Amino acid sequence: MIEFRKMHGLGNDFVVLDSRIKSVNLSLEQIRLIADRHLGIGCDQIMIMHPAKTSGDIYLQMLNADGSEAGACGNGTRCVASILLSELNKPKVHIETLSGVLSAYYKNNMIAVDMGPACFLPEDIPFSNADLNLDDLLYVPFPEVLSQTATLVSMGNPHAVFFVSDCEAIELEVLGPLIENHAYFPHRANVEFVQRLSDQTFRMRVWERGAGITMACGSGACAAAVAGARLGLVKGEVEIKLDGGSLWIEILADYHDVLPKESSGKNRVIMTGPVSYSFSGQITDLLSEAGKGMTQ
Secondary structure (H helix, E strand, O other): OEEEEEEEEOOEEEEEEEOOOOOOOOOHHHHHHHHOOOOOOOOOEEEEEEOOOOOOOEEEEEEEOOOOEEOOOHHHHHHHHHHHHHHHOOOEEEEEEOOEEEEEEEEOOEEEEEOOOOEOOOOOOOOOOOOOOOOOOOOEOOOOOOOOOEEEEEOOOEEEEEEOOOHHHOOHHHHHHHHHOOOOOOOOOEEEEEEEEEOOEEEEEEEEOOOEEEOOOHHHHHHHHHHHHHOOOOOOEEEEEEOOEEEEEEEEOOOOOOOOOOOOOOOEEEEEEOOEEEEEEEEOOOOOOOOOOEEO
């Protein structure tokens, strides 16, 4: 039996499992079944809380619906942070992830996460195309897919950000998987289409690596804001409007003029947004009952 919580940030939904006392080890088949919206609980990602490995409050493992492991998930981190902030009764919690330690805290009755530095070099993404000979991935062409270029950003996971005139006109279900699985990306990529509504407001639609179209993506919103800053479109805090609602992204670096060093304490991206609890339950038999063993 495994106890779970179902939570979401703007409709970007998660099954949260606690492996701190009783170890949780899932097979690929079990991961996919839990995430299945017909045979399982259904979610974009599974968040597993483990005992901390170093100085954090926990280690957070992030699993995509297809069973692959994610290096970053902003909305999932905020959901888990809301559990820890309440549980530990601390003003700030520190969450270890595959990509580093993230801090989270309450802000304006929402949950804010310091997502750390944004990175842009080919090895950061990672990006692979020697023929292009690009040292800076500000304008990356995808001529066989669409006419717009992308700005590539790593927020601990890879993002290809396209600024377009009309987000709603984009055939996301067609272009998303083509770009996610493009030969440029040895580890695949998340794909964001972003439309500028005003100086401080942007509309974004997202195709997530390993999950497909989702209602929101926290790391994607951060990548979109950073890409906008690099292109001279964004300064300070901006609102990113997603299918599920809004996230607020604050950029604590000048990404327009320089490639900031990861070691710089001023190179940070802060994401703030709401968290919602849906329900909790127990998973009793994942495989032999094909998901029918879940009780709420």
